[in-house]
Amino acid sequence: MPDPKIDEISTLSTPSSVPMSVPDLPEDLFLLVLKDLAAWDLVSCQRVSKSWRATCTKPEYIRLVLQHHPRTKEVRELSPGALLFRPLPGCDIDWQSILLTVASRYLSLTKGTARKVSRYPMAALEQLGDWFPVGQWDYHESQPGGRLYYETATMHLNRMGSKPFLFRPTLWSYDDGLLVYAPSQCSKDGHIRFPQILALLDIATGERCPVPFDIRSKIIRNIRLKERTMIIEWAERDPFHNLNAMEQVNRHFASCFDVHRGKDQTSWTVDWRSEWKMHFLGLPPNYHDRFFSTHTSAHYAVYFWQPNRSMYTGDEEMPIESLSVWDISTPSSYQPSADPSGRSRPPEKEGPHIVSKFSFTDMEFVGIRQHASIALMSLHLDSESLSLTVRENIAVAGQGYFDPAERLWCAKTTTFPFLGQGPRLYREWDGGLPPYRGHCTMESADIEDGEKWFLPVMDVVDAEAGVRLSLVETCISGMNVQNQFVIRMKTETGGIVRGQKEEDCELEWVTLAGGLTKEVAAMGRIAGDERWLIGQNERMEIVVLKF
Incomplete structure (x- = not known):
């Protein structure tokens, strides 16, 4: 059978x-x-x-x-x-x-590639005198010895006047698919004409809408976009009064705008919300009087650091420091810039108003006063818990001064309530922060412990998507060795595809193509999420790499 x-x-x-x-x-x-x-x-x-x-x-x-x-x-x-x-x-x-x-x-x-590269030329507002960025630190505790401009004799002779460790400030801000910047415009005859307004750019569609802010007779100091709220910090072009025999003071203001969808639900509109005076006296337009700020849709915080101009106290030993928190949730049509005498000022707490103010003694008590040993890296507001978080970064003495592979930083976090009373939360070795390389570094997310021969500059993290974009600089010493910038990307999707659990994924860095890195890393500042990477090149263009 x-x-x-x-x-x-x-x-x-x-x-x-x-x-x-x-x-x-x-x-x-x-x-x-x-x-x-x-x-x-x-x-x-x-x-x-x-x-x-x-x-x-x-x-x-x-x-x-x-x-x-x-x-x-x-x-x-x-x-x-x-x-x-x-x-x-x-x-x-x-x-x-x-x-x-x-x-x-x-x-x-x-x-490590891009599906599409888009470039948006910027107006040269700094050259025209319409933008005077806030001065950057000459000294910071996160750098070995604190010296940001330190160069060897050979480097100094080859590059006279260069400042290799400090990036220039940039005039743009990104948040959740929207970018605010000063675009350049070309007329029919091909000549570039600079606009009198800023613009809001939708990265996904490439469409722009104007920001109702006339920069004539004004000097822009900083712009920031967060939680669909745009704040423009600016100063009057003409001095308001004399500070002393050598310096004059310009009044500084902050203008707030709401960003929301238009009636067609496809375009964007920018509407006026309010304006307030940042400093009661004003600041000289120089690179020595500095201020740093942050905001949410409901609150605004600003920190001032000014040299002490007293003839009895040195400038560096006892700087003037202050910190103020404003409630900006209520719209107001009042413009203090148009009312120097303050006669038309609305009643208290109608419109933007200060809810808390910390003098240098209060900052000393909380533990965030900087003195001349600057370690400040960022400010963060939490409108729900009514708290303010100050982050600092300090280089550990003796670590990495001669050998970059041995470098070590100590990130400190101080959280305290800005309204009411409560305990202070102080933490050392709280995450990782890059060393200060300019104001761009102050926007960096926490960095990861990377390879020894990469110096972190700035990280961008899309936490919901599990995507990390990291700008680093090689730090290899040797004859005829030129360090360069590298952008690395890491995504958690690869491990999930192989059937692993998300917490068991061993993620690997992917290096962005060299030509693309030069397009977005020239100013030391990057932004974006899983959909795109945003940076600026040396030709005054904002470059968007769409993945």
């Missing part, structure tokens, strides 16, 4: 049998194949043949693959249960479009 098993094997191995393709597999086996595919793998499968495309474009299979990318923006915005293999009725979604978007983005992130 013949063995049925032998007959079955011989039948499968006969030349007349039809070869089976992957899409022809039984569904339970095909689902096992999809389990280990990334979004870009499924897109590649769609390009094999018509039969492969017909199978790999089925919505249920696309949803199964998209489950491997739960932290992408498009997947996070889906309703609960939308990614089920058999979704709930009434779920009308273009799954193929979502797949292509996710696939192209994360393939670029894992390869």
Whole structure:
């Protein structure tokens, strides 16, 4: 009697049998194949043949693959249960479009390339005198010896007047897909004409809308965008009074604007909210009187550091320091810049008003006074808990002065209530901060412990997507060795695709292509999220790398 098993094997191995393709597999086996595919793998499968495309474009299979990318923006915005293999009725979604978007983005992130490069020329407001940035520190405790301008004799002879450790300030601000900057405009005859207003740029669509702020007769000191609230800090172009026989003071103000969707829900509009006077006397427009600020949609905090001009006290030993917190939640049409005498001032607490003010003795008590040993890195407001967080960074003595591989910093965090009374929370060795390299560094997220021969400059973290963008500088010493800037990217999607748990993923850095790095790293400042990386080049252009 013949063995049925032998007959079955011989039948499968006969030349007349039809070869089976992957899409022809039984569904339970095909689902096992999809389990280990990334979004870009499924897109590649769609390009094999018509039969492969017909199978790999089925919505249920696309949803199964998209489950491997739960932290992408498009997947996070889906309703609960939308990614089920058999979704709930009434779920009308273009799954193929979502797949292509996710696939192209994360393939670029894992390869270190960009899908599209956009450049936006900026107006030279600093050269025209319309922008006078806040002065940067000449000395900071996070640098070895605190010397930001230190150069060897050879470097000094080769690059006279250069300041290699300090980046220049930049006139732009980014938050959640929106960028505010001063664009240049070309007329019909090809000559560049500079506008009198700032502009808000939607990175996703490339559309711009004007900011109702006329810069004529004004000097912009800083702009910042956060929580759909834009604040422009500026000074009057003409001095208001004499500080002493040598210096004059210009009044400083802050203008607040609300950023929201237009009536068509596709464009953006910028509306006036309020204006307030930053300093009761004003500041001289120089690089020695400095201020740093932060804000939320409801509060604004500003810290002033001014040299002591007394003939009995040295400038560096006892600087004048103060910290104020404002409530800016209430709109107001009153403009103190148009009312020097203050006769039309509204009643107290109508519009922006100070809710707390810390003198230098109060700052000494809290433990955040800087004196001449500057360690300040950032200010953070929390409107819900009514608290203010001050972060500082100090280089550990003897660590990394001669050997960069041995460098070490101590990040300190001080949190205290700015309204009411409560305890102070002080923490040492609280996360990692890069050394101060200019005001751009003060916007950096916490850095990770990286390789020994990379000096961190600035990190940008998209926590929801699990994407980290890091700007570092090589620090290798030797003859004819030139250090360079490197942008590295890290994403948690790669480990999830391999079937690992998110906490077990061993993430690897991917280096951005060298040509693209030069486009965005010239000013030492980067911004963005999982969708794009934003920086500035040496040609006064804002560059957006879209992934």
